[in-house]
Amino acid sequence: xxxxxxxxxxxxxxxxxxxxxxxxxxxxxxxxxxxxxxxxxxxxxxxxxxxxxxxxxxxxxxxxxxxxxxxxxxxxxxxxxxxxxxxxxxxxxxxxxxxxxxxxxxxxxxxxxxxxxxxxxxxxxxxxxxxxxxxxxxxxxxxxxxxxxxxxxxxxxxxxxxxxxxxxxxxxxxxxxxxxxxxxxxxxxxxxxxxxxxxxxxxxxxxxxxxxxxxxxxxxxxxxxxxxxxxxxxxxxxxxxx
Numbered sequence: 001x002x003x004x005x006x007x008x009x010x011x012x013x014x015x016x017x018x019x020x021x022x023x024x025x026x027x028x029x030x031x032x033x034x035x036x037x038x039x040x041x042x043x044x045x046x047x048x049x050x051x052x053x054x055x056x057x058x059x060x061x062x063x064x065x066x067x068x069x070x071x072x073x074x075x076x077x078x079x080x081x082x083x084x085x086x087x088x089x090x091x092x093x094x095x096x097x098x099x100x101x102x103x104x105x106x107x108x109x110x111x112x113x114x115x116x117x118x119x120x121x122x123x124x125x126x127x128x129x130x131x132x133x134x135x136x137x138x139x140x141x142x143x144x145x146x147x148x149x150x151x152x153x154x155x156x157x158x159x160x161x162x163x164x165x166x167x168x169x170x171x172x173x174x175x176x177x178x179x180x181x182x183x184x185x186x187x188x189x190x191x192x193x194x195x196x197x198x199x200x201x202x203x204x205x206x207x208x209x210x211x212x213x214x215x216x217x218x219x220x221x222x223x224x225x226x227x228x229x230x231x232x233x234x235x236x237x238x239x240x241x242x
Contacts, residue, residue, distance in 0.1 A: 083120070095149045096152065109121070140174070170205075217236065
């Protein structure tokens with residue numbers, strides 16, 4: 001009889017202690033699926049590897065990191081929805097209006113709708129008439145301001161409020177990545193990835209000013225730096241709307 005009671009208690013304890021773990025795993029899986037639905041070009045193994053690294057370095061659980069990523073993606077989508085109400089249908093490969101010239105170290109923002117999610121797009125002026133940017137299939141490249149078309153109505157050219165030397169050095173660094181760094185679809189944890197290597201458009205500008213200006217062009221300081229985070233960063237000022 002005693003043996004039966006002990007066995008029953010042990011079985012109950014095992015269920016009780018394993019249930020939260022199973023619950024947490026199901027939630028983590030749900031968050032992972034939600035992220036990949038919004039970012040289908042992001043590889044699952046890359047996402048989970050990055051999440052494990054962040055959790056290890058911060059002491060947070062992997063579930064907490066995944067939950068934060070979902071929160072940031074939804075916040076960015078809310079901004080995208082408001083933008084779409086003003087702009088209408090947006091072209092993923094660029095708009096119809098040339099971005100125009102500006103000073104070295106400035107950047108432009110344009111609404112940009114891909115097949116799955118509107119993150120927007122940013123690119124930096126390397127010269128008054130040359131843009132350096134990171135785009136899918138090509139990576140970091142240059143393009144003339146006459147060929148770089150943007151979406152009229154919610155496109156902007158902005159300046160970074162720092163010294164001319166910082167602006168010069170940041171633009172030079174971004175240019176140094178041309179033909180070297182491929183494109184990365186990982187927006188969700190790009191604050192935590194290396195400055196050297198694959199990067200998307202917002203990571204290129206963010207890294208340039210972190211390294212050569214000690215500036216954090218990220219409005220909310222989350223795990224991911226999205227193009228609108230760069231656009232809305234406090235150390236920037238509007239030059240013109242397009």
